Amino acid sequence: MTIQHYIKKEFSKMNELQKKIFSGLLHEIMTGKYRVGDTLPTELEIGKMLQVTRHNSHYAVKALENAGIVMRNKKRGTVVTRIPSKFELNSLKRFTAKKVCILNHSHEDYRHIHWNERISVPLEKELNRAGIEMETRIITDIKNTGDYMELLEDITDQGISAIVIIPAGGVSGLFLESAEMLFRYHESLFIFDRGSLECDESILNTVGINDFADGVTAVETAIRSGTVRRIIFCMHQITDCRWQKERLRGVRLGAWRMSGGAVFVENYVYGVHGEFPLNAPSPETVLIACHDEAAVTFIEAGKRRNLHPGKDYKIIGFGDDSRFSQYELTTLSPNLELIAKHLARQILDSIANREPAILHSCRVSSKLICRKTL
């Protein structure tokens, strides 16, 4: 049982008045009015001070004792044994809040890919339907841990049901550093991951894109598209990011599975191995680009050799990047609507406390969009 469910259980046993007394005493302990070793007023005194019955103050003090914050002793009275963390106070606010906060770390240039209306609109709709407000904060201006802590303090102080993180694309230093910090501020954390995350899955709920499966789909589509003699995985540049590694791994293993080991996947890096892997038309060659942006770089390099995609060679991309719609690329389009549905379900389950003991992670495969290049 985590602290949140413990607090919720304690809360469920108390009436509104008792909750108020409990929260008030907790606040006084946390703000330094009482220190470890200090004695709280008696239940009778509390009752008089707050004009409540002794019965009500008794249950509030009892809950503090169950939380290990005070110890009741016949001789010494109610003694403070530990100062709870700010987190415990914030955990209380979580139950009354009706708001989810989206922290969008994504870089401006890639925001149309990393967090767009295809996902935000259905997510907000689902949350609103359950009476939950959704607030989005674009936080690319936050550059250090101190500022990030201040932001989290601000958000959790106000009370918030859940936090959704959109990590920056590529290397997301601040976020990775702060995954453990986030844990200290909130218990209901969700990540929408576009594939950049290497952080351990056991702290946070994750909904993401299954880049591995997308690699498999790309290569299976290529192999089924007719006679294929060469498959080349084409990269824009050498980077070690997770999504690229996963797509390549999917392409390799998918090729193995589809061909029983007969088809070997070559590797080609723009600028390192040259500009374009073919000198003459080769309709039995499929280029699998690491993403649409890379595909477009290769298509342009091919055009300079008078080679045209879909005619002289085949090419497939990943991401369905709206900036390149004029190329009519066959690509894998992330199923953002389904991702929004799952994210909403996870968040609402967490707020309703359904299956609190389970941490979820799911990766959604993309949809194949057949256009002209393969």
Next chain:
Amino acid sequence: MTIQHYIKKEFSKMNELQKKIFSGLLHEIMTGKYRVGDTLPTELEIGKMLQVTRHNSHYAVKALENAGIVMRNKKRGTVVTRIPSKFELNSLKRFTAKKVCILNHSHEDYRHIHWNERISVPLEKELNRAGIEMETRIITDIKNTGDYMELLEDITDQGISAIVIIPAGGVSGLFLESAEMLFRYHESLFIFDRGSLECDESILNTVGINDFADGVTAVETAIRSGTVRRIIFCMHQITDCRWQKERLRGVRLGAWRMSGGAVFVENYVYGVHGEFPLNAPSPETVLIACHDEAAVTFIEAGKRRNLHPGKDYKIIGFGDDSRFSQYELTTLSPNLELIAKHLARQILDSIANREPAILHSCRVSSKLICRKTL
């Protein structure tokens, strides 16, 4: 779209006869009767050979063309363009099979923890209710990849709806090596992970124990149990296994969150730092043992100093190991019944092809069992 869903889609368009013709032709291509470049009999000839209408043979050949296995050409006829892998043939069998195979790698000494009736009975019940048979193979005698491949070939040849892997506890070399091999044999793979797995999550569906959250629960329980001045994470021996690292990380971060940084978690390794961390009674000290077996080692070492758990110090374990019931340890008991429920749901969803695009992973928190030692 993965190959499985592609094949299923092709299949859904065909009648039983067409499926039979398709499978028969596929079998002949795979067994070498026709090679790449060879010409298949015409649709009329196939019809005559198999005593079916030309209409039926047409659709079977069309499906082969859609799968990129043959190319139809007015001049040359139906030419074989690629030899599909064995995997594609096995994928077909998956749709008619009504059987799930459990591959139990777990070591005999730990099988009572790693795969016991608390999980196998409810899982089998759920599967049987859906008309699916469950077969269990204990495969600790398989020591090399060649034997493992033979086993997988045997299982998939017979047709199987899904494979569930129970990895060996501790280091599971063969399994980790073979995660990618498994992928080549079957598309519906599930892991029940007791915490030993470091392999990437994007290939396989996983249901496991949330060791991190269990560490958090242990330390929160300790801190709430009264005045706590020292928390010591006690290890049996120095090992680098995932579950131990995760539990320790949970204990550390949980302590931070509950105390706002005031409580520091010490580390103690049996035999390295000594036998027992205390020389005199210290009821404000909580030992968090890495698992019940370690807890028992420490309890015995304490007894030799005339120190008794629950009285002279507090101790909490993980795993609810039935071998040590006489110690009346407070421990975190894995919620195997809930794990079985989720595993069954994932498997049945995969068989019914509900949400085929989603790869699931979930980690289930354990239940606190309060006994006498904390």
